[in-house]
Amino acid sequence: MNHQRDALLVLADGWVMEGWGFGARTTAIGEVVFNTGMTGYQEVITDPSYKGQLITFTYPELGNTGINDQDHESERPAARGVICREVAPVASNWRQRHTLADWLRRHGMVGIRGLDTRALVRRLREQGPMNGAVSWDGASAAALLQAVRTAPAMEGLDLATTVSTPVAYQWQRAADGVLDPRLQPAHGAGYRVVAIDFGIKRGILQRLNSHGCDVTVLPATADYDQVMAHGPEGIFLSNGPGDPAAVHGGIALARRLLQQERPVFGICLGCQIIALALGAKTFKLAYGHRGLNHPCGAAGRVEITSQNHGFAVDPDTLPDGVQVHRLNLNDCTVAGLELEGRPIFGIQYHPEASPGPHDADHHFARFTRFMERRRQQSRSDHSSPKC
Structure with missing residues (x-):
């Protein structure tokens, strides 16, 4: 020694x-x-x-x-x-x-x-x-x-494009990928989800699969037409590194995606990109949130969460119509936001939580419920008698 x-x-x-x-x-x-x-x-x-x-x-x-x-x-x-x-x-x-x-x-x-x-x-x-x-x-x-x-400071660095996949791919579901038959789609095949890879974790892809989603992963540089060419029923914006305000292409893409009616779900960097696309601002935290033991909550409910981020959304810059539905209970920073009356939301922590905890897995179920409602509405519209 x-x-x-x-x-x-x-x-x-x-x-x-x-x-x-x-x-x-x-x-x-x-x-x-x-x-x-x-x-x-x-x-x-x-x-x-x-x-x-x-x-x-x-x-x-x-x-x-x-x-x-x-x-x-x-x-x-x-x-x-x-x-x-x-x-x-x-x-x-x-x-x-x-x-x-x-x-x-x-x-x-x-x-x-x-x-x-x-x-x-x-x-x-x-x-x-x-x-x-x-x-x-x-x-x-x-x-x-x-x-x-x-060496360059973290502020101003777009690192998402350096870790993103260079090409689109289908995430292949493992043989035991669906863990609970109750999570299978109620109508037909799996929900078609396009995930924008800003640094996506395999655990997130596995949980999307487990909740009945068939996932196509696109690079961080994908544009709106490339996303819509896959006919997504839902769009997922992933976690990733660096300064969210520097991910200009991702913010521009999200701005267009938020104008359509498909469900959009963002985790960590994806949540911040949703906020930035809506006109809000982000700021660098004093020392970041990184660990498996961060309490986040809303009225009457607390989740112990897995987190990894150094930036946060400034709540004072959020526009009207955006609700903060979760707070980090250590410092009261924004831990979740949603658009009133629309199937668009983000959370500032990791519900897939590899290796744990799993208190927040229900956010994946919320995403699939939004897609199921839209699927049912589409079926109803097509089956209605026409004059």
């Missing part, structure tokens, strides 16, 4: 922490954020919404269950680096295929362990998220600090 600390974390404010490196012997620069989840490190690291970020895990030990081939939210790690207190020396799980360190090494991703993550999180809460560097290749603190201070 190497007793000499050989890796560095350098923050943009000049703070330096020493630790031990694991994964790939390289340097990564990005926005340093923290996640409060007690489990799900594999899903977190592969979540495209962490593009451009170095993740500090507040749970004191990672790697106990290794890495399997089923729980990825995307093809490869999306974050730039991992920061933690400790990594388990032995991983044990019946689905395990790799240790965390070996898997990061295979993908060229650096990690640092042995840090006082409580002190780091306190600093981020007090100073706000900032750029930083994790280095395990011998670079000096001074050189790293210079590189960090010249």
